[in-house]
Amino acid sequence: MNCELLNKNYALLPESYLFSEIARKIAAFQEKHPEREIIRLGIGDVTRPLVPAVIEAMHRAVGEMADPATFRGYGPEPGYPFLREAVAAAEYGSRNIDIGPDEIFVSDGSKCDVANIQELFSADCSVAIPDPVYPVYLDSNVMAGRGGRLMPDGRYGKIHYMACGENNGFQPNLPPRGTALIYLCSPNNPTGTVLSRATLEKLVAFALDTGAVILFDAAYADYIRDDRLVHTIYEIPGAKKCAVEFHSFSKSAGFTGVRCAFTVIPREMETLRRMWLRRQSTKFNGVNYIVQRAAEAVYTPAGREQTRDVISGYMRNAGVIREGLRKAGYTVFGGEHAPYIWWRLPDGVKSQAFFDFLLEKCAVVGTPGSGFGPEGEGFFRLTAFGDPAKTREAVSRIAEMPAFPA
């Protein structure tokens, strides 16, 4: 084949997607040291089984698929009404926010949706992303040619990086005027910090003023422990005119291996809503029926109570890591309203080198902060999704870890 035909933007991406590269390193370590028990606090993957309410709904739906009278073929591309209605009521109606079922688009994952949404915008529009943040926002825009030149410091020339760190309390400043797309993630992956109401009000006002669109990733909203914090961007007046919101069942109900999510595009952004409907009808064929019944079950009283218990368990792990590391003398952020702990490494320690060090010395896996953007350098992410006993064991190992090599 003629390689001149290929999308050259792919060549601008680092060789490996962060998490695939980590998986490779872990496999190599385990092969070399088969006797050591690795504790994985790296990838943000859940470990607790699906809750009983979900399992029951799945068995029931599998049964329906076996019977000609109840079998389901293609469903509506944006999702079955039963699920869209349940989402509208539970996620928004319950907060007195008027979002209707036709503004909700069910999909097989927020990763897909946050990666695909950029297709609705022109190839040359300008993009602002938090730094550090989940890498998919950046990578999907680089693939589409919005990155510009890859610079020696790892930044892309046309991307505006909104630094979120200690010195601004993890609250980004406004991007430059003329920015078209503003990605936000709150609670943030990887820092575990939450955007304040004041920050969101400023960003919404900016978007309304400039015509920018906010792409708000709320995948971890159910980990927020304080009702006064913002759970959905639509709590901010005016957001329906400028913001798309992404939610997932992956972390809220342990669906990482099940695959279900939803995206909200309000009627106030009707052109965009219709474009997304067109995109999904053309390039997507809806979510598995059994999965949609499973997601519906998350919103039953039993499903809500059971998933809340699972989240509480993960958040206890978060507390164990946060407090354990603090007691050992480290500085950490996050872990209060998110399943991520953001660990500041001693001055001058590089996060990739620290990944190798921690794996070698403690057989504990985390994620190097630099994988989430330039501002992530010098930080390390640990996740609260592990087994409680293993999480405690990891913290003990870390507390006894030798000093970093200079």
Add this chain to the structure above:
Amino acid sequence: MNCELLNKNYALLPESYLFSEIARKIAAFQEKHPEREIIRLGIGDVTRPLVPAVIEAMHRAVGEMADPATFRGYGPEPGYPFLREAVAAAEYGSRNIDIGPDEIFVSDGSKCDVANIQELFSADCSVAIPDPVYPVYLDSNVMAGRGGRLMPDGRYGKIHYMACGENNGFQPNLPPRGTALIYLCSPNNPTGTVLSRATLEKLVAFALDTGAVILFDAAYADYIRDDRLVHTIYEIPGAKKCAVEFHSFSKSAGFTGVRCAFTVIPREMETLRRMWLRRQSTKFNGVNYIVQRAAEAVYTPAGREQTRDVISGYMRNAGVIREGLRKAGYTVFGGEHAPYIWWRLPDGVKSQAFFDFLLEKCAVVGTPGSGFGPEGEGFFRLTAFGDPAKTREAVSRIAEMPAFPA
């Protein structure tokens, strides 16, 4: 929001995706005539339940998801090894074609894959598509800006339409030199015809000669009743150097509501294979574990026998429609190695008008040929996926249908 930021290519697409528009018309008709029983031979959706081997595998996998010891979170983005190995052995090894598991990418649907594959190519590369054909190849390229101007006759200026009709036995001529992407669909949706070995040899030789890439959609391969016909493009020598193949469990195992498919990119196209792996790792999070176990079960001896029986049942419907319409004096194509019957309408009858006429007179739903491309005008697609009794009833109604209005 500022609408100047939007991808303007979307505005080049007709307002509604073909099948969504049909669904709307049917709903309106049923509301107006609640007493009439509509027989749907329109959308290519299966109606028979999942086979017992698949149902058993699903219940078993749901059980695993309930137990911490066997629960699965994120799987490998390109699919679990157990499924990739089963596909390699059953689809290729059994035909003495050497395709390995690492050349197979599991996804949630061929629609997604055939729509997404174009992202790997440059935005200005030239595209050839069969005419008529499944609309997703065209629409996904128009969305990406490869369509060019929408002309008064409904064609896009930069797309090369490979006419496949009666006068060439539904075998396309070669596209112009310089064509980068050649989409093929065999058995063809909507015509139900199969590309001959000679046609495929010519096209592969052309691609090898010019550096073009063939995108071969084999979603209906399991409906081919004659072992001498080509089931996979890799039966053609040299195809591994120039062709990507798409397969789906939707029609072979009734998975339209379950969502599983796979795409093959051979090692001989290593750059493209790695780009797709990167694309899927970045923008996709793998297929539901339960679904992958279900797909694996399709390849067990019981699964194969049971799905073969279901396909035979659909193909008996195809025979009923094909022979029934012929007996009623109509000219039809397809329906021998595909679940689609391609009905030539009397001279001058437009297919959209005929859709309305058939719905009104017979309460039978089909699909207007014009929805599949300009060459589809004057034709009508019926599908063999209906209930056997209802299919016979539809054929009876058609046989007694009044003459078309002039």
